Amino acid sequence: xxxxxxxxxxxxxxxxxxxxxxxxxxxxxxxxxxxxxxxxxxxxxxxxxxxxxxxxxxxxxxxxxxxxxxxxxxxxxxxxxxxxxxxxxxxxxxxxxxxxxxxxxxxxxxxxxxxxxxxxxxxxxxxxxxxxxxxxxxxxxxxxxxxxxxxxxxxxxxxxx
Numbered sequence: 001x002x003x004x005x006x007x008x009x010x011x012x013x014x015x016x017x018x019x020x021x022x023x024x025x026x027x028x029x030x031x032x033x034x035x036x037x038x039x040x041x042x043x044x045x046x047x048x049x050x051x052x053x054x055x056x057x058x059x060x061x062x063x064x065x066x067x068x069x070x071x072x073x074x075x076x077x078x079x080x081x082x083x084x085x086x087x088x089x090x091x092x093x094x095x096x097x098x099x100x101x102x103x104x105x106x107x108x109x110x111x112x113x114x115x116x117x118x119x120x121x122x123x124x125x126x127x128x129x130x131x132x133x134x135x136x137x138x139x140x141x142x143x144x145x146x147x148x149x150x151x152x153x154x155x156x157x158x159x160x161x
Contacts, residue, residue, distance in 0.1 A: 041108025
């Protein structure tokens with residue numbers, strides 16, 4: 001468990017505490033909501049870095065860059081579904097501070113990635129070492145642009161006639 005780990009995360013306005021209970025569930029305590037979202041991004045990356053890196057790459061159509069030409073068709077299909085609308089309007093349609101929340105969350109993810117890349121052989125999840133690649137940093141826009149990549153996996157493509 002991570003009970004006694006301490007990290008310095010650039011951008012936090014005050015101390016944040018993440019307590020991991022006996023079931024591995026993180027509980028985040030922060031003085032501001034943006035600090036809590038940043039800590040949530042950090043913790044999500046700490047728990048699932050390889051998974052969320054694959055999720056981002058699949059959604060942006062970047063799998064072939066690390067897994068080879070067998071993924072070109074999948075990447076092409078994913079890129080056809082990328083959101084290309086006005087990102088400012090899209091963020092505002094969720095909530096007035098959605099962009100700030102997404103930015104804080106992504107800053108937390110990126111803080112963990114940067115920490116891992118300081119000593120990749122010791123800190124990166126083993127999947128990255130086996131596959132011999134490094135996770136990419138996120139942009140807040142990635143959260144909007146890749147949101148549709150899950151639609152295909154939830155669709156029933158069986159003809160209805």
